[in-house]
Amino acid sequence: MSISNIIKSIQDIMRQDVGVDGDAQRIAQLVWMIFLKIYADKEAELEFVQDDYQSPIPEALHWENWASDAEGMTGDELLEFVNNQLFPGLKELQDVESGTRGHIVMEVFRDSYNYMKSGTLMRQIINKINEIDFNSSENRHLFNDFYETFLKDLQSAGNAGEFYTPRAVTQFMVDMTNPRLGEKVLDPATGTGGFLKSSIEHLMKQANTAKERKIVQESIMGIEKKQLPHVLAVTNLILHDVDIPNIRHDNSLSRPIRDYSVKEKVDVIVTNPPFGGIEEDGIQANFPASFRTKETADLFMVLILTLLKEDGRGAVVLPDGFLFGEGVKTRIKEKLLEECNLHTIVRLPNGVFSPYTGIRTNLLFFTKGEPTKEVWYFEHPYPDGQKSYSKTKPIRIEEFDLEKHWWNNREENEYAWKVSVEDIKTHNYNLDIKNPHFEEDELLDPSVALQNYKESLERVKATKQCLVDELSAIVKGV
Template structure:
């Protein structure tokens, strides 16, 4: 430990070269957390955060929020995106004030604050709090932001008291569902949102159906990018999706884009993670949308006729048919149960290690 401290003391944080080298080290450290058991829930692959910010395109002077900050990946990508637009010292200060976050858990909160400090934010505005603990009705216009980019914990559950902060028809214990209501509340008119959600949200019923109906009525859910298995491997194998929407106008049609694996690759892994270059397909298509082997669109009438089931198969794919929704839901719940069991085991093992260490 003494040797490590001595080495860190050698770093000159006033030196641009030293600071950038340390930034690279810190980012590698955060990336390694992805395979560190329950800590992995705090890390979204850099390629995914960068793509989401690139397409949401925060602009100088706009406020950007991540209400489930984790280690700060979305905020870091937002800073980099906005700093490219800043030409003066005043504009760079404006960027620092425009980045907002909230993180519930202590470890990722510390990691996120450090992450932003290393990216030239003198005083990171990241609250150590549960974003869901404040009643929805208490938010006013001054709390609203221009851009929200986040990956709320999927598979997480909240205690009964948290549900009381939400309207009766949207009360649920599932964390990601509650975050969707919060996001719609906190976006300004014409504000843009981008969120990572599992397949279970797309085909889920009950409260999920009511949340999706509200989303489609109050926002233009213009794009859903369907990610393949393994993007969040090894933390979870649950399939995920990136939703892009704009507050203030209802949805008329939804474009889907089925993100493919790179040529010659059948899965992602720690040594072969998803890369930002892979999203060039979506970026080239984004402003000139036409149906192709990866892209298709669905009208709001079709969605309504399916009772707001957003789990729409790629009509151009030759893969096997999607599972029956009931069977898919059971598989999804089984996967969540396995994830939670692994998390609990790791928490118990970590507690035991810390207990033994304290004796030493």
């Protein structure tokens, strides 16, 4: 049976369980179970190559001792074991230190739950999972392909869609920032690990020895606030031969900006910070007064500018609202242009993040250490004959060949134009600059016209929120 059929049959079994309510819970349930199987297969590999390997997991909790026997525990006995021994044991492993395999297991299970009520159905699912050998290169390759589809399915599971950035976008951003062997790469809003996975693949092409491959593993770092994407990211990296994924389960914004030392700064940051989110009041106090706001993406931009080394390179996904926003957004853009060379903004069309959001997004590329003199814009076109992207017709990496061919030999064309920093300052740091080659009087497709109307409403809402934030800050300062 193919891996996609195995997963589909698991989901069908899980739908019969009264304890699992909705897609989000089904995904969370499946993820911790698959994580344990992947972890067990990885340990089997380590035991084979390391004579002195010691598992941090107690013997009784090893997958092979409670799950691998198809005729083993089932029904109430299995349910009692999972709820009263497995979960408590993995949440409170003894004598584990940060940065170890045991610590990874604890972090994965810290906020994980068993939603299933039927031990009989659980046994059926476990037996299906046991059909996959994650040490098999063929099975691993097939599961990687399924993993991409699995992440897309998150988009229909409520707010879980916020975890997913299209693979083509992550790969393009990593390709253009071009991490090099020995450089530290960070994603402070890791999600399911797409940017880190692309970074590993990019760096592994430069690694020719076991020592260099170890350097790559130690160069990749992430931070993720939410439990489900954190587990997915850890699993993703283990599948890509990272023995101990360095992905902290934490809120990147919860630490005061002033506390970061020079040693903690990194060479490359590639990320898609959550936008439209609202942070709690206490988080704002971690930032300088002039940059305090509840808007998550704005705070992440301040954090990114803090964490980049001199000559460090950043690539960030941001909505149009950041480009034209005022108030705190203006001050952040001023800081960005003064401290960094914002050399490129790739303007993505509608539907790239469909169906999660129809908001237009942009890819900002910058280098820290020198002020911006001019900003190049590139408007990414739809493929011929296509008027939008969708779940079944997503953006493809081949489409970015246009930008790649233009990148190192820049000339204005129907997609590309440049704007001086003086012009940007004159317009109060508004970066929302339209393509001058676009004919405004062209007859718009009705769906595009409707989207433009929706975007106009978003602009009004964003401006209103900026004013509210400003007034709130003034009131608090009185």
